[in-house]
Each structure stands twice: as C-alpha cells, then as structure tokens.
Amino acid sequence: MEYFLELILGGLTRGSIYALIALGYTMVYGIIQLINFAHGEIYMIGAFTALIFTSVLTLLGFNEIAVIVLASLAAVIYSSAYGYTVEKIAYMPLRRASRLSPLISAIGMSIFLQNYVLLAQTSDFLPFPNLIPEFEFIKPYRHIISSPEIVILITTSTAMILLTFLIKFTRTGKAMRATAQDRNMAMLVGVNVNRVISITFVIGSALAALGGVLIASHVGQINFYIGFVAGIKAFTAAVLGGIGSIPGAVLGALVLGLTESFATGYVSSDYEDVFAFGLLVLILIFKPAGILGRVTARKV
Amino acid sequence: MNTILEVKDLSMDFGGLRALDHLDLNVVEGEIAAIIGPNGAGKTTFFNCITGIYNPTEGEILISPPGKKRKKINGLKPNRVTKKGMARTFQNIRLFSNMTVLENVMIGRHCRTSSGIVGAILRGRSTIKEEKDVVDFSYNILKKTGISHLVNEFAKNLPYGAQRRLEIARAMATEPFLLLLDEPAAGMNPRETRELDELITRLRDEDNVSILMIEHDMKLVMSLSDRIFVMDYGRKIAQGTPSDIINNPVVIKAYLGEDIDA
Numbered sequence: 055m056e057y058f059l060e061l062i063l064g065g066l067t068r069g070s071i072y073a074l075i076a077l078g079y080t081m082v083y084g085i086i087q088l089i090n091f092a093h094g095e096i097y098m099i100g101a102f103t104a105l106i107f108t109s110v111l112t113l114l115g116f117n118e119i120a121v122i123v124l125a126s127l128a129a130v131i132y133s134s135a136y137g138y139t140v141e142k143i144a145y146m147p148l149r150r151a152s153r154l155s156p157l158i159s160a161i162g163m164s165i166f167l168q169n170y171v172l173l174a175q176t177s178d179f180l181p182f183p184n185l186i187p188e189f190e191f192i193k194p195y196r197h198i199i200s201s202p203e204i205v206i207l208i209t210t211s212t213a214m215i216l217l218t219f220l221i222k223f224t225r226t227g228k229a230m231r232a233t234a235q236d237r238n239m240a241m242l243v244g245v246n247v248n249r250v251i252s253i254t255f256v257i258g259s260a261l262a263a264l265g266g267v268l269i270a271s272h273v274g275q276i277n278f279y280i281g282f283v284a285g286i287k288a289f290t291a292a293v294l295g296g297i298g299s300i301p302g303a304v305l306g307a308l309v310l311g312l313t314e315s316f317a318t319g320y321v322s323s324d325y326e327d328v329f330a331f332g333l334l335v336l337i338l339i340f341k342p343a344g345i346l347g348r349v350t351a352r353k354v
Numbered sequence: 355m356n357t358i359l360e361v362k363d364l365s366m367d368f369g370g371l372r373a374l375d376h377l378d379l380n381v382v383e384g385e386i387a388a389i390i391g392p393n394g395a396g397k398t399t400f401f402n403c404i405t406g407i408y409n410p411t412e413g414e415i416l417i418s419p420p421g422k423k424r425k426k427i428n429g430l431k432p433n434r435v436t437k438k439g440m441a442r443t444f445q446n447i448r449l450f451s452n453m454t455v456l457e458n459v460m461i462g463r464h465c466r467t468s469s470g471i472v473g474a475i476l477r478g479r480s481t482i483k484e485e486k487d488v489v490d491f492s493y494n495i496l497k498k499t500g501i502s503h504l505v506n507e508f509a510k511n512l513p514y515g516a517q518r519r520l521e522i523a524r525a526m527a528t529e530p531f532l533l534l535l536d537e538p539a540a541g542m543n544p545r546e547t548r549e550l551d552e553l554i555t556r557l558r559d560e561d562n563v564s565i566l567m568i569e570h571d572m573k574l575v576m577s578l579s580d581r582i583f584v585m586d587y588g589r590k591i592a593q594g595t596p597s598d599i600i601n602n603p604v605v606i607k608a609y610l611g612e613d614i615d616a
Contacts, residue, residue: 235450
C-alpha cells in the first residue's frame with residue numbers, strides 16, 4: 055500500500071512538471087494553432103539560467119532561500135524574454151502564411167536554440183545543485199514523499215490556480231479567450247491581438263522556466279538536450295488531454311505522469327516510454343481529439 | 355452638420371476583380387444612413403475596407419470624430435480603427451459563443467481600459483475600480499439593448515434575435531461615434547424587425563452615435579434612414595432621401611433589370 059502511495063505521489067510530481075510545460079503548448083496552440091516546437095528549449099534555457107544564477111549567488115554568499123527565489127525569478131524572466139523574442143522573430147512574420155510555415159520555423163528555432171546553448175555552454179551534463187532543503191516535518195514520511203516532491207506539487211498547483219484565475223476573471227484573460235475563439239472578431243472589437251499573442255508566449259515561457267528549475271533541481275543534472283525530451287513528453291501530455299484545452303493539458307500531464315510512474319514501479323523503468331506512448335496511441339485511436347478535446351466540425 | 359466619415363474615390367481589387375470602383379460616400383453626425391444594393395454589389399467589402407480588414411487598393415478614408423481632428427485611417431489595423439471610434443456588427447453573427455453575454459460585452463470595453471496582468475494579480479485599488487466600472491457599463495448597455503435578463507447565459511444558447519442584439523451591445527461597448535451594422539434585420543421576423551427599428555433610433559437619439567447600415571429589408575430602410583446610398587457592381591449609382599430613391603429609375607433598373615421594350 056505504501057509502495058502504491060509512493061508511486062502515486064511520484065507520478066503526480068512528474069505529471070505536474072509535464073503540466074507546467076504542456077500548458078505553454080496548449081495555450082499557444084489555442085491561440086494561433088501552432089505547435090511551438092521551440093517550447094522545450096525555453097524550458098531548457100530556464101534551467102541553464104537558474105544554474106548560472108545559483109552558482110553566482112552562492113559564491114556571493116546569499117542564503118539558501120534567497121538563492122532559490124532569485125534564481126527562479128531570473129529563470130522566469132530570461133525564459134519569458136526568449137519566448138517573446140522567438141515569437142517576434144520566427145512566428146509573427148508568418149502570421150498570414152500557411153500553417154506549415156510557422157511549424158517549420160518552430161523546428162528551426164528549436165534546433166538553433168539547442169546548438170546555441172551547446173556552443174555557449176557545453177555538451178556535457180552539468181551538475182545542478184539541489185536547491186530545495188530537507189524539511190524536518192517530512193522526515194517520518196521520507197519513504198513515501200521527499201521534500202522536493204512536496205515543493206514541486208505546491209508550486210505547480212499554485213501556478214495553475216493563478217493561471218486559471220488569470221484566464222477566467224481578468225481583462226487580459228478575456229482578451230486571450232476572445233482571441234482564441236475568433237481572432238479577427240477580437241481585433242474588430244478593439245483587442246490588440248499581437249499583444250495578446252505576446253502575452254500568451256510570455257506566460258507559457260514563464261511556466262516552462264519554473265518547470266525547468268524544479269525538475270533540474272530534483273534530477274540534479276542538466277544539458278542542452280533536456281528540452282527536447284521534456285518537450286516531447288509535454289507535447290504528448292497536451293495531445294492526450296486535448297490540445298488547445300487548458301484543463302486538458304493538466305489532466306493529460308497527470309495521466310501521463312501516473313502511467314509512467316506505475317510502469318516504472320510495477321514493470322521496469324525501461325518500459326516507461328512504451329507505456330506513455332502506448333497510452334497516447336490508444337487515446338488517439340478511441341478519442342482522436344484527446345480526453346477533453348472537442349471535435350470541431352469544419353465547414354466545407 | 356459635420357461630416358464624420360468621408361470616403362473618397364475608394365477602390366478595392368481582388369486580383370482582376372474590382373469589387374469597389376471609385377466609391378465616394380460620406381456620413382454626417384447624427385444621421386442614420388443606409389447602403390442598399392443587389393447581392394454582390396460590394397457592400398460588405400466596403401465595410402471591410404473602412405474597418406481595416408482589407409487595405410483598399412486606391413482612395414482615402416477619413417474620419418473626424420466629434421471634437422477631434424480629421425484623420426486618415428487607410429491601412430490601420432482593425433483594433434486601431436475600433437479604438438478610433440468605429441464599431442461594427444456582422445451579417446453572419448460572430449459572437450464569442452463560449453463566453454457569457456456579459457463577457458462578450460466586457461470584451462468590447464477592452465480597448466477603453468488599461469489594467470494588465472500584474473495589476474490583476476496584485477489587485478490594486480485602480481484595477482478593482484476599473485473592473486467594477488466595466489461590469490456596470492456593460493450591464494447598462496445590456497439593459498438598453500433589452501437583453502439584461504440574459505447576462506449569464508452563454509452566447510451560443512441565446513435565441514437568434516437576442517444574439518443580434520448582443521452583437522450590437524458588444525459594438526456599443528467600444529463607445530463608437532459611428533456604428534456600422536451589416537444586415538441587422540437579416541432573418542428576423544416582423545415583430546423583431548420593429549423592435550430593432552426602435553433600438554436603432556434610440557441608440558442614435560440617446561447615445562449620440564451615428565449609424566451606417568447595410569440592409570435588405572426595404573421597409574426598415576425606408577422608415578429608418580435619413581439618407582440612402584445605392585450600390586451596384588462596386589459603384590455608387592444613386593444617393594438621396596428615401597423618397598428620392600424610391601422613384602429613381604436607375605435604382606429600379608438595378609434591382610429589377612432593364613425593361614426589354616424600353
């Protein structure tokens with residue numbers, strides 16, 4: 055029973071990290087129908103920024119809490135700036151082009167950013183310090199859940215609650231929903247659509263950066279390629295839940311995380327991906343629009 | 355009488371097809387003007403040109419909002435045009451169907467408000483006040499358009515007539531000086547059309563908005579309009595008061611075709 059609980063909590067932790075990244079995919083897709091393949095790289099850049107800031111801040115003698123907070127903040131700001139710039143350079147000029155062009159541009163951006171980090175940093179795995187301290191109160195339950203897992207669960211759920219609030223109730227959120235439903239009409243009622251798209255990229259990138267910091271600190275090492283793998287997983291989660299749907303992305307990510315966790319726990323960690331992608335194949339066969347996705351009839 | 359919209363020599367080409375052909379048209383403050391003409395005459399294309407959806411091939415579009423300087427708006431993006439004070443509705447209803455009635459109208463306030471994400475999360479006093487003002491303002495518009503009892507319904511669940519009204523309410527939320535209505539009475543029954551007639555008159559009289567509408571319902575056009583423009587094949591073939599138009603042989607010819615014997 056305890057083992058089962060441990061797997062569940064492990065799966066939820068993994069799932070909530072996927073969710074942070076998947077949200078970026080699904081929000082961008084919802085608004086401009088683009089699969090932003092460079093999104094995983096934004097996550098990777100977040101992790102690298104956090105690593106650099108952690109090293110510098112620790113050298114300068116800041117205390118543990120200050121290091122975590124400042125490094126995460128720096129990662130969020132840097133990644134948002136990258137996300138914003140990528141959209142302006144690679145996608146905005148192609149707004150009126152066919153849907154394939156920005157997709158290819160996205161793949162190009164992904165390759166470019168990977169190699170840019172490879173050149174600017176290194177191709178080796180870099181050790182990432184464990185930023186999250188051991189809590190005293192967690193000691194008796196250590197065999198079930200670790201401190202980093204608790205921090206990840208709390209941070210991600212807070213981020214998701216904030217995001218839901220933002221989209222449901224704020225002026226910006228309404229503009230985002232309106233743009234997603236009918237971009238031209240949103241423009242005609244006076245919404246600055248380009249701005250809304252920029253904001254979407256910034257929010258998605260900030261969430262991905264947060265995910266990057268948390269997972270890097272949990273796993274303990276990073277390299278320039280982590281964005282690709284995480285990106286594919288998060289993309290799978292978004293498709294699983296129904297791409298374009300925000301609750302769908304979270305649900306898909308949690309389902310994916312739990313599946314992987316159980317596959318690792320009861321079968322073998324070698325089969326983790328087999329189960330994850332097997333699940334995707336099954337969902338796509340029986341519910342092609344994803345768990346929460348709606349089938350939209352296209353007018354001919 | 356001030357001219358608030360001046361269109362000079364406007365042409366729009368789609369490849370080899372000339373949809374608008376050297377069109378001149380103006381709207382004066384406080385009037386209700388109508389554009390009529392057979393299908394395919396270029397009426398909706400004309401709306402698309404002046405609201406920034408299309409960039410016209412030739413010609414000038416000038417607006418002089420009451421109390422402001424005259425300005426050319428060719429090539430401005432639709433959201434800029436809306437901010438300058440021209441709002442429109444669509445022939446085929448285009449509401450944000452998965453948002454509530456109130457939210458649809460609130461979106462119209464977007465260009466007149468300014469609070470951002472940071473403000474929304476920190477919940478400063480100015481943000482809270484702005485949000486309250488937007489709700490009040492939107493609710494008042496819904497009352498005026500007669501659909502305030504439906505505030506929390508999803509737009510897609512509204513009956514047809516109410517959807518038409520909501521489109522007008524959303525356009526009014528942007529505080530336009532000129533409201534462009536594209537076939538507001540399309541698909542309405544006679545009673546709904548009569549109510550629409552009253553609503554449009556009331557908007558003009560109480561909210562100081564001038565109206566330019568495209569409409570096929572001749573009874574509505576004749577009872578409502580101060581002036582009528584007639585279009586055919588992208589050209590303006592006549593303009594004048596309803597009684598001028600009804601007796602104009604050119605107009606009759608455009609609608610009914612030429613008499614073979616004549």
